[in-house]
Amino acid sequence: MDSNGDGIGDLQGITEKLDYLKLLGIDVIWLSPVYDSPNDDNGYDIRNYQAIMNEFGTMDEFDQLLAEIHKRDMKLIMDLVVNHTSDEHDWFVESKKSKDNPYRDYYIWREKPNNWGSVFGGSAWEYDEKTNEYYLHLFSKKQPDLNWENPKLREEVYQMMKFWLDKGIDGFRMDVINFISKHPEFPDGAKGEGQTFGDGSPYFMNGPRIHEFLHEMNQEVLSNYPAMTVGEMPGASPDDAITYTDPDRKEVNMIFTFEHMDLDSAPGGKWNLKPLHLPDLKENLAKWQTALHNKGWNSLYWNNHDQPRIVSRFGDDQNYRVESAKMLATCLHFMQGTPYIYQGEEIGMTNVKFDSLEDYRDIETMNMYKERIALGYSHEEIMKSIYVKGRDNARTPIQWDDTANGGFTSATSWIKVNPRYDEINVKAALEDPQSTFYYYQKLIALRKEMDIIIEGDFKLLLKDSTEVFAYERNWQNEQLLVLCNFSSSEVVIEDEELLKKMQDYQLVISNYEPDNKSILRPYESFVLKS
Secondary structure (H helix, E strand, C coil): CCCCCCCCCCHHHHHHCHHHHHHHCCCEEEECCCEECCCCCCCCCCCEEEEECHHHCCHHHHHHHHHHHHHCCCEEEEEECCCECCCCCHHHHHHCCCCCCCCHHHECEECCCCCEECCCCCECEEEECCCCEEEECCCCCCCCEECCCCHHHHHHHHHHHHHHHHHCCCEEEECCHHHCCCCCCCCCCECCCCCCCEECHHHHCCCCCHHHHHHHHHHHCHHHCCCEEEEECCCCCHHHHHHHHCHHHCCCCEEECCHHHCCCECCCCCCCECCCCHHHHHHHHHHHHHHHCCCCCEEECCCCCCCCCHHHHCCCCCCCHHHHHHHHHHHHHCCCCEECCCCCHHHCCCCCCCCCHHHCCCHHHHHHHHHHHHCCCCHHHHHHHHHHHCCHHHHCCCCCCCCHHHHCCCCCCCCCCCHHHHCCCHHHHHHCCCCHHHHHHHHHHHHHHCHHHHHCEEEEECCCCCCEEEEEEEECCEEEEEEEECCCCCEECCCHHHHHHHHHCEEEEECCCCCCCCEECCCCEEEEEC
């Protein structure tokens, strides 16, 4: 929410909307980076970790926001971005000056680069003329990677974390935290057919000293505060997750996994599209639910600032937008773990199709477009991928009402508002007792009332069905049955054992008026309890 009319959401705008979040029923707000930044990658390129970006407000306004959050019995976690900084950070400005500068070793410099490609396209190394060496940047060239092998750098990071925790924040979401330990020899990565650069991920994802670094961070900082931690960890397996989240190891509370977010990508990465095959999704989520039960803890999410809108992705945002949004919410919220709701998900916000490439803002999207044009892809082909998978799908402003700019700002917004704001907005959702908003509100309330959702084990049902995602949760003498139709067709349940159970169980929640339990209507979902 933009409170001061400059087209950019800000801290006071969040403060204004806290009662709305309280009404939804959430406990914790995760705030994407608001630190001082040149904004090459939406604030994930930090120039000063202990200053607020001017557009977002002042440190006093941050303190007011934090006080208001705590007054409402909610908590705040901040984004911790310590795999890299901005190239405008004082440390890097110094590091570039000479090879014997005291800050040189805060970053990763080499005389000769290896063949790694950057996550955002191009080489992961940038040449610096002054010192005749290359620095590593796994993301944008304006995001040089920090050298975690340097104990002085680690101590600086820990002091910065203490600064925020001493202010009273309640924990951190840790950006690509499993990238901070690199293989010391920096070997070349394998190259796929037709690829210019090698895949360095085996040498920086879950690297050799990652557990040592995270344990040290926990001992030096986190263990001294009642802090919640979630690590963003691409390429982490369930076994990795058990190790990272095992309470006895004292690393992090939970991690974000990415496997279920790659299931609608063809070989060659996320921009190569393929339809979701539902059994793949069921198998993957069941694997995580089962592996971490009683051993670690799951994060449950469909959406975030890096992912397209789930109702457009795995639902039907045209014919069954409300039904499929509620179904997807049901499917996720009855699993074990901590659910994350991304801004606007609770009102069923959708992907956006901007007419012009100029309307897009995301650096990853722009770099991909240039690369693919050079490789001979057509504009239309590339735009099709952007419409489905581009990160700006998630970044259009929340649609607060049906006035200009969706009520987000009185000015021109930094990125265009989704044109569907006139039908999909918070005001309309709050006025409609059957809206997605009130459905999410009920799901959150149920999680706080029903211990089985938190404690129960997980058993996948109808595992070969290409239309229905069904599972059981069991705890003590209780049982929950969750049935979700991921298709726009009616589906008849034919499993006799399941049908018998369903007759005897009571309805907990449903996204349609209850009817014949053996026939699931398009995108219907319901939950039954013994």
